[in-house]
Ligand code: AP5
């Protein structure tokens with residue numbers, strides 16, 4: 790099982806990815822979580838990525854590829870993965886797709902889009918800001934992350950829709966109801 794979650798900041802990618810990983814017994818690979826861990830450990834990748842994360846801009850592709858290639862290939866050969874946050878641009882998707890063409894059983898089988906209104910996204914991110922204090926959950930950075938999604942990530946939806954693997958899910962429900970809809974859509978693909 791090889792899945793990708795694409796959605797606006799705060800839509801529930803991380804929340805659903807964790808549940809899907811347990812449910813299907815696959816690895817969860819969250820590019821944002823991995824980048825934050827690199828920053829916390831002060832690695833070479835983390836040192837370059839830190840400013841991008843703070844601004845809510847995308848980290849340069851090469852760093853993301855470097856960080857994710859090995860875990861992604863390993864997960865693919867160990868039952869599969871649920872990706873949260875990568876690919877995030879058309880270029881990332883095209884590079885990942887062309888690499889995957891060369892290797893058996895690595896390419897994505899389904900892409901889940903979680904549809905959530907802007908009002909609800911803001912509400913969730915503000916609640917999380919008060920609770921967790923993630924450094925990119927302030928108002929200015931949230932606005933930039935929304936703009937980055939709109940301009941750089943949204944075109945992915947078309948890309949995957951044309952390949953016939955996009956599942957459009959109502960993400961504005963309780964966590965358990967979103968999860969039920971995602972799993973039933975994925976299961977109906979008989980992967
Ligand atoms: P990333 O970590 O991916 O952040 P994001 O896309 O902004 O998304 P979030 O993690 O904020 O939200 P989420 O959709 O995971 O929602 P969550 O489940 O947490 O990326 C961060 C940064 O890393 C980027 O800005 C960029 O700099 C860099 N980066 C990452 N990937 C990259 C890439 N491929 N290339 C280049 N740069 C990259 O839920 C949000 C909140 O709502 C939580 O508090 C949760 O408890 C709550 N919640 C969840 N579901 C529900 C529900 N159904 N009802 C009510 N509350 C809910």
Ligand code: MG
Nearest residue numbers: 802803804821
């Ligand atoms: Mg997340």
